[in-house]
Amino acid sequence: MSLPKFKRILLKLSGEVLMGNQPFGIDTDFVAEMASEMKAAKDTGLELCLVIGGGNIFRGMAGAAKGMDRAQADYMGMLATIMNALAMQSALEKIGVETRVQSAIQMDEVCEPVIRRRAERHLEKGRIVIFAAGVGSPYFTTDSGAALRAAEMKCDALLKGTSVDGVYDDDPKKNAAAKRYVTVDYDTVLANNLKVMDASAVALCRDNEIPIVVFSIREHGNLARVLAGEGTHTIVQKEA
Secondary structure: OOOOOOOEEEEEEOHHHHHOOOOOOOOHHHHHHHHHHHHHHHOOOOEEEEEEOOOOOOOHHHHHHOOOOHHHHHHHHHHHHHHHHHHHHHHHHHOOOOEEEEEOOOOOOOOEEOOHHHHHHHHHOOOEEEEEOOOOOOOOOHHHHHHHHHHHOOOOEEEEEEOOOOOEOOOOOOOOOOOEOOEEEHHHHHHOOOOOOOHHHHHHHHHOOOOEEEEEOOOOOHHHHHHOOOOOEEEEEOOO
């Protein structure tokens, strides 16, 4: 299914994709490749916001599962997202793309606080705005943070770049017969627990009529193909 022409999008990347082929941390070569794809998208006139998870460094829920205090573990995960945001900022600015990192946890020495109207000005000036630290509170995922920022910034769509090329009716890594949706409505995603994003993120996108486009970011050039209405992806939107 082809996509409409977007003026402003929020791109959500899972932290794991920044690992590239490494088992942990940040693969600088892969981050540089992602930066080039974002520059190509921005050069078409697109206004681009970015949210990156922190799972390549530390995942709060995993820490809590091992006995850590959940709130403390979530704050550690937020710090991981700031590290990823700074890594991406460095890669983007190395190729001449102006960026600003805005963090939901105040950290004035390294980034700006999240200020919506300031972020608006950055986008209007052609900068990429990277939102870090989720919503700034524990018990919320970076998916929720991405949905919140997409709504705040009045984005036309939320693009989720993952390791999977869309939304399936079952886990395609475990079930070879799993079928990929071309398009699916928000309520089906929530009712069937399809694991696109967490439920609060999907509901926030539904309530603000922000389509979610799920695609594989690991395929070289796939961001440009998806924005052009090509490539393999799934669109989550309201029922036609």
